[in-house]
Amino acid sequence: MTKVVVCGALGRMGTIIGRLVTESPDLELVGGVDIREGSFYGAPVVEAEKIGEFLDEVRPDVLIDFTVASASVENIKAAASRGVALVVGTTGFSVEQREEIRTAVEGHVPAVISSNYSVGVNIFWKLIREAARLLREGYDVEVTEAHHRYKKDAPSGTAKTILEILDEELGPRPHVYGREGMKERENEIGVHVVRGGDIVGDHSVLFAGNYETIELSHRAYDRAVFASGAVRAAAWTHGRTPGIYSMDDVLGL
Numbered sequence: 001m002t003k004v005v006v007c008g009a010l011g012r013m014g015t016i017i018g019r020l021v022t023e024s025p026d027l028e029l030v031g032g033v034d035i036r037e038g039s040f041y042g043a044p045v046v047e048a049e050k051i052g053e054f055l056d057e058v059r060p061d062v063l064i065d066f067t068v069a070s071a072s073v074e075n076i077k078a079a080a081s082r083g084v085a086l087v088v089g090t091t092g093f094s095v096e097q098r099e100e101i102r103t104a105v106e107g108h109v110p111a112v113i114s115s116n117y118s119v120g121v122n123i124f125w126k127l128i129r130e131a132a133r134l135l136r137e138g139y140d141v142e143v144t145e146a147h148h149r150y151k152k153d154a155p156s157g158t159a160k161t162i163l164e165i166l167d168e169e170l171g172p173r174p175h176v177y178g179r180e181g182m183k184e185r186e187n188e189i190g191v192h193v194v195r196g197g198d199i200v201g202d203h204s205v206l207f208a209g210n211y212e213t214i215e216l217s218h219r220a221y222d223r224a225v226f227a228s229g230a231v232r233a234a235a236w237t238h239g240r241t242p243g244i245y246s247m248d249d250v251l252g253l
């Protein structure tokens with residue numbers, strides 16, 4: 001059995017991940033970490049400051065982190081320094097934080113890192129790459145994402161990954177975040193962020209040409225779509241060599 005600890009255990013994602021781990025025949029939920037102690041699904045949840053001693057005590061095989069960027073970096077360091085594999089779902093990392101994560105992980109543990117663990121989004125990203133390759137000339141591109149009112153980071157990590165793909169396929173175009181005032185469009189990529197209600201996670205890419213538009217979109221209806229992918233990734237880490245992996249590796253895409 002692969003032993004699992006969940007960081008962000010009491011959060012929106014952590015609670016669903018905890019449930020799916022307990023329902024898995026191959027995984028064992030041995031504990032959680034959050035900013036306050038408690039319990040979930042019969043396992044202890046310890047406060048963040050105690051993560052080191054907790055990992056030494058329960059000795060998990062893999063740590064799943066869905067917290068907040070500043071906390072996630074520290075959780076990743078605590079796990080990697082103890083040989084605990086990682087599944088990182090947290091988004092909103094700065095360039096410096098991503099470098100800290102790379103340094104902590106590489107050569108030490110296998111770490112799956114993805115801004116979106118939905119199988120559908122990972123396919124959606126490939127469709128966007130192909131569309132951008134084919135529509136490189138003559139189409140204006142706009143990216144829109146929508147999430148619940150509680151989301152802290154903007155644009156979403158998924159949208160940032162979309163922009164990375166578009167930059168690779170279209171060549172460098174400036175990213176323009178929102179628009180107001182009198183200004184004509186140039187050769188930018190427009191980026192638009194909607195926050196409200198309990199929207200789980202919507203993403204779309206519009207390719208607007210002369211006389212026609214092509215729009216690719218993905219809509220998540222339940223956070224279980226992300227949690228199931230993260231749990232699948234956790235099982236996948238067993239026996240992997242140290243390094244940073246994506247859901248492409250987990251899904252064999």
Ligand SMILES: NC(=O)C1=CN([C@@H]2O[C@H](COP(=O)(O)OP(=O)(O)OC[C@H]3O[C@@H](n4cnc5c(N)ncnc54)[C@H](O)[C@@H]3O)[C@@H](O)[C@H]2O)C=CC1
Binds near residue numbers: 092
């Ligand atoms: N990669 C993916 O597929 C997905 C990624 N996310 C990302 O996951 C993160 C969490 O999202 P939600 O669960 O909606 O947020 P949330 O705010 O509901 O949960 C985050 C939890 O982390 C806890 N936390 C804060 N500092 C901590 C620390 N030092 N150690 C342990 N726990 C700590 C909070 O108390 C909270 O319970 C966000 O960055 C979000 O963008 C969310 C859904 C899918």
Ligand SMILES: O=C(O)C1=N[C@H](C(=O)O)C[C@H](O)C1
Binds near residue numbers: 116155202
């Ligand atoms: O915060 C969320 O809810 C989500 N965050 C991820 C992101 O920032 O892309 C993934 C998903 O869209 C839900």
